[in-house]
Amino acid sequence: MKNSKILILITALVFIFLIGPFIMIFLTSFSSDSIMRFPPKGFTLAWYTKALNIEMFRTTFWVSLKTGLAATATALILGVPVAYANIRFNYRGKNALELLFSSPAIVPGMVIGFSLLRFFVYVSNIPIGIGLYLGHTAILFPYTVRVVSSSLRNFEGDIEQAAISLGSTPLHAFFAVVLPNIQSGLVAAFILAFITSFNNVPVSLFLTGPGVATLPIQMLSYMEYYYDPTISALSSIIIVLTVIVVQSAEKLLGISKYV
Amino acid sequence: MRLKSQQKSLVMLLGAGSLFLLAFFLVPLLFVLSESFVGDDGVVTAARYMAVLVDEQFQNVYVRTLKMALVVTVIAVFAGYPTAYLMMKLKPSRKAMLMSLVILPLMTSPVARTYAWIVILGRYGIVNQTLSVLGMTKEPIRMLYTEGAIIIGLLQLFLPIMVLNLVSALENVPNEVEEAALSLGSNKVGTFFRVIVPLSFDGLIMGVTLVFTGCITAYVTPAILGGAKVLTLATLMRQQALVLMNWEAATVIAVVMILTTLVLHTVMRRFRPRNQV
Numbered sequence: 020m021k022n023s024k025i026l027i028l029i030t031a032l033v034f035i036f037l038i039g040p041f042i043m044i045f046l047t048s049f050s051s052d053s054i055m056r057f058p059p060k061g062f063t064l065a066w067y068t069k070a071l072n073i074e075m076f077r078t079t080f081w082v083s084l085k086t087g088l089a090a091t092a093t094a095l096i097l098g099v100p101v102a103y104a105n106i107r108f109n110y111r112g113k114n115a116l117e118l119l120f121s122s123p124a125i126v127p128g129m130v131i132g133f134s135l136l137r138f139f140v141y142v143s144n145i146p147i148g149i150g151l152y153l154g155h156t157a158i159l160f161p162y163t164v165r166v167v168s169s170s171l172r173n174f175e176g177d178i179e180q181a182a183i184s185l186g187s188t189p190l191h192a193f194f195a196v197v198l199p200n201i202q203s204g205l206v207a208a209f210i211l212a213f214i215t216s217f218n219n220v221p222v223s224l225f226l227t228g229p230g231v232a233t234l235p236i237q238m239l240s241y242m243e244y245y246y247d248p249t250i251s252a253l254s255s256i257i258i259v260l261t262v263i264v265v266q267s268a269e270k271l272l273g274i275s276k277y278v
Numbered sequence: 279m280r281l282k283s284q285q286k287s288l289v290m291l292l293g294a295g296s297l298f299l300l301a302f303f304l305v306p307l308l309f310v311l312s313e314s315f316v317g318d319d320g321v322v323t324a325a326r327y328m329a330v331l332v333d334e335q336f337q338n339v340y341v342r343t344l345k346m347a348l349v350v351t352v353i354a355v356f357a358g359y360p361t362a363y364l365m366m367k368l369k370p371s372r373k374a375m376l377m378s379l380v381i382l383p384l385m386t387s388p389v390a391r392t393y394a395w396i397v398i399l400g401r402y403g404i405v406n407q408t409l410s411v412l413g414m415t416k417e418p419i420r421m422l423y424t425e426g427a428i429i430i431g432l433l434q435l436f437l438p439i440m441v442l443n444l445v446s447a448l449e450n451v452p453n454e455v456e457e458a459a460l461s462l463g464s465n466k467v468g469t470f471f472r473v474i475v476p477l478s479f480d481g482l483i484m485g486v487t488l489v490f491t492g493c494i495t496a497y498v499t500p501a502i503l504g505g506a507k508v509l510t511l512a513t514l515m516r517q518q519a520l521v522l523m524n525w526e527a528a529t530v531i532a533v534v535m536i537l538t539t540l541v542l543h544t545v546m547r548r549f550r551p552r553n554q555v
Contacts, residue, residue: 037379
């Protein structure tokens with residue numbers, strides 16, 4: 020097929036623009052220069068050792084990991100039944116409820132974080148770490164509903180009906196027939212939601228305080244004071260991990276259709 | 279009987295999720311919003327809004343935020359359409375490979391992604407070093423902490439969103455339509471604008487809406503690439519809330535953010551073809 024040269028040129032520039040910066044981070048992360056300078060000089064792994072040995076990065080990594088896993092699990096437990104109800108049933112007030120379920124994706128994350136901080140931490144005095152977990156769960160909820168809904172839509176209800184007419188209870192049919200059939204949608208939802216939580220800044224921004232911070236928030240505050248390739252090294256590690264997860268998820272589940 | 283049991287299962291299915299969002303999302307949100315309409319003396323007032331809205335710094339920041347969002351959206355459309363169109367024409371395996379590259383910026387940590395631009399646009403970054411080697415500049419140009427830097431950073435985040443929306447819209451345009459137009463004597467450019475664009479218009483509108491509203495509420499990119507020098511709505515809100523401890527002003531900015539987003543969503547929906555949700 021012949022495609023005009025200008026089309027190929029624009030597309031090539033777009034991909035250089037999208038991917039080039041990541042390559043740049045890699046190059047500088049091995050530089051023995053202590054300021055960010057191009058072209059990078061020498062070769063060292065010192066920035067990686069430094070990044071991995073900074074106590075605050077280690078603590079906040081665990082906070083991010085725990086918050087992400089807990090919020091993703093909660094959002095899935097709450098979201099799967101909602102997705103199922105919206106695909107299988109028509110009921111009064113469905114539009115209004117669907118609006119409520121999708122609204123955490125429409126309201127800016129900063130506003131969600133801000134209002135949780137004002138309401139819970141100042142009015143109800145609950146610990147900020149709990150607020151962080153609740154805020155993350157709220158923003159992940161619409162994700163899980165959307166991804167699970169779209170995989171439920173592809174799953175014909177016939178098998179489920181067959182199970183029920185053969186004597187299975189609807190609840191048993193849900194666990195024994197429906198869930199196994201939407202397995203890949205569930206895994207995709209889990210991966211997407213966890214990555215969203217792990218990368219989140221706007222919600223976490225307001226729900227972190229002394230002692231409780233997530234990794235991205237900690238990286239932001241580190242960058243305010245230091246201008247060395249430590250963040251390059253840490254970013255490289257994060258990017259490589261993300262690429263591995265996203266690429267395998269794309270290969271196995273075709274995750275890009277859910278994004 | 280049957281209705282009753284359906285109601286019971288609906289309550290079971292929807293109950294927990296609804297309660298969670300009510301308690302931990304809607305109520306706190308409404309609480310903060312209502313608070314912004316009450317003055318120190320407990321009387322309902324719009325004074326807090328007036329105080330922020332007449333402030334010249336706020337007005338400048340608001341106009342700047344809208345302007346940058348517009349620029350990013352326009353560039354994203356003009357760069358995104360050719361990219362999405364070409365991707366559609368590729369072999370499935372190649373298209374899949376490019377798709378996974380497109381989603382990479384969306385999936386990686388925003389801090390890491392934005393940090394890359396510090397490396398590129400910085401004082402000793404690749405751009406300044408190249409210019410100086412070529413003898414085009416004597417001193418490094420300040421590119422960080424400018425509107426241009428923020429626009430570049432936002433573009434890297436939102437161009438993929440535009441491309442994804444356009445690709446999924448173009449997937450629904452049958453190949454035959456284009457061939458028919460060509461065989462009936464339309465040239466390639468004419469076919470693109472008169473056939474392809476109208477048929478993928480829905481995806482374009484979705485992309486424009488998401489990119490524009492996303493730019494208005496984006497935080498990490500302007501925080502890193504604009505800093506306190508070039509504030510946007512999001513970084514101004516953070517400054518008011520966490521640095522100046524001016525909760526009222528932060529709330530007003532939050533409301534402005536929500537309203538702007540809602541207005542955009544409503545306006546853009548009018549452009550979407552009928553009979554489509």
